Amino acid sequence: MKEKEYLIESEKAYSPLNAIEEASRCLLCHDAPCSKACPAGTNPEKFIRSIRFRNVKGAIETIREANILGGTCARVCPYEKLCEEACSRTGIDRTIDIGGLQRYAIDYEKDCGMKVLEAPPATLEKVAVIGAGPAGLAAAAGLAMIGYRVTVFEAKEKAGGWLTYGIVPSRLPQYVVDYEADYVKSLGVEFKFNTKVGRDIAINHLKAQGFDAVCIAVGLQGAGALEIPGADLEGVKTAAEFLSAAKPANGNIDIPTNVVIIGGGDVAMDCAATAKQLGAKAVTIVYRRTIEEMPASKTELEFVQKLGVGILPNFKPAEVIGEKGKAKAFKAVGLDWKDRNTSVEVSDSVIQLKAELVVQAIGQIPEDISFAGLEAGGRGLAAADSETGKTKVEGIFAFGDIVNGGKTVVEAVARGKAAAKAVDEYLSSRRIGSTTSKEVAAGKEGAR
Ligand code: SF4
Incomplete structure (x- = not known):
């Protein structure tokens, strides 16, 4: 069943033993850099120490007091740009899996029916x-x-x-x-x-x-709309239109064989993963700069690459080609970047991809x-x-x-x-x- 892959969490969870083992790799740094790198003020050093010494409740308290969406952030944070980037262990072998340990603690809370936060009586304004x-x-x-x-x-x-x-x-x-x-x-x-x-x-x-x-x-x-010929064809959608149709339907939507996604951020990755996991045979991300310049988190990029999504960097959208009012193919033209802000089209570098669905993930409004x-x-x-x-x-x-x-x-x-x-x-x-x-x-x- 095609929806199965789409609905099941791709990252495996830690067992209690593995979580303690991973937490034990932490150097328990003085003035821990990981703890200064979290925008929400979560203190990884503290909750990792709690897990290491089998005090999972203490870990949950540390996370929840700082971040009411601790379970969500454990899954979607760009760790490699935040706490894990700051982790001192990186210099020795590899960073501590802070996200995985945060997920372990919050999953434990849910599985045990634990509630560590209690609000005072609501008597104020x-x-x-x-x-x-x-x-x-x-x-x-x-x-x-x-x-x-x-x-x-x-x-x-x-x-x-x-x-x-x-x-x-x-x-x-x-x-x-x-x-x-x-x-x-x-x-x-x-x-x-x-x-x-x-x-x-x-x-x-x-x-x-x-x-x-x-x-x-x-x-x-919504999203910024493409201003190219064929942008009004059936089968050309914004990322919001595409994703908000797929999710509430639990993935039970029609996906054509060939899909093109335009953009290089996390939203583009979500669109690509959705299309691929729901059965599209060929999914290609078209991005106007290099892969290294994609704003998407590294984890998301690697995830879609593992799913078999193709990436076409340094190409910009040129046209959606239709037949009887429906999208059939997507044409893109190569870009040669002179510097960060200047590019020229490479006229003999034009590519045409089959595409019955073109999703624009090029910025929201x-x-x-x-x-x-x-x-x-x-x-x-x-x-x-x-x-x-x-x-x-x-x-x-x-x-x-x-x-x-x-x-x-x-x-x-x-x-x-x-x-x-x-x-x-x-x-x-x-x-x-x-x-x-x-x-x-x-x-x-x-x-x-
Ligand atoms: S920086 Fe890394 S090694 Fe140091 S306390 Fe934080 S998670 Fe542990």
Whole structure:
């Protein structure tokens, strides 16, 4: 059955013995560089030490306290560019498998039905979070852990954003995302699905409903469209159209024999893996620069190469050739790069590939947030403080992909955590201000 490979996690999990063995390779570095390299502030040295000494609960606490999406990040983080790149063991033989050990601990938590986080009673102000992607989930969890009453408004029917509607399940199984979204719910966060703020409910109504702060954590959607002949043919899709059709259907979609993917990032890799695992015979990634310059993580690139996906570097799209309105072939022209920014087309280097499906994974565009009345930050993004998410509109915070244009999942988690802290500072100071003014008023009353 073709969906089987697509739905089953490709990376093998550690057994308890193997996890301890791997953890025992750690040098327990003083001032561990791995721990400084995690955007979400997870402390690998600490959780690896816990696993090594068979304290898995301690490891889970270290991970969860730093990252509510610890199981997701264990699978999708570009470790080789973050904590594993910093690992001192690399100089001796090979890096510690930090991602694999993080996954081991979080899987153990789920398998044992353990819950290490407990939120205090929700007695503080009401906060609305718009968007249930990684940034929104991290902010919601952070606020709930302080005692805020949090409601997440999500336009789609499930939480997770790109985790649910994009990333290939053989890399990130859906049960992992569902489990972590449920974790956020178990902290007392309320979810309102199929509710798009700006369409189903106005932002002013949120204020009228007593929300004291609003967090905008919507993400990106669609993709930049190809401007080449044949781009409007049937069979030419954006990455979002392709992946969001495949995932909710558990891979039960029609895939043609020949597929071309345009782009070189992780989204392009997800498209390629999806097409290949769902039965396409020939899948080719066309990228305009060299393989070394691809922004995709090394792990993802190696994964699709192992699946047998072909890569055509230094070629740019020229035309989609159709027959009776449907895509049949894809034409690309070679590029000769003079320097990083200058290239010339090589006229005698033209290639034509059979392609009944052409997927454009060439950058996404921000969701429409005109409903919020925020200042624009360029390219349709929101203008907000890149650290705290503060905007020029009082009580409205914006963070994650909608501000930075889309980075890694762990970066979105980091931004959500920082925004939760900023919202808490804002509401705490407002509370103190209002208590002080009440005291002043009471003092005046008493003096009369
Ligand atoms: S840098 Fe590597 S060896 Fe050092 S503590 Fe971190 S995981 Fe262990």
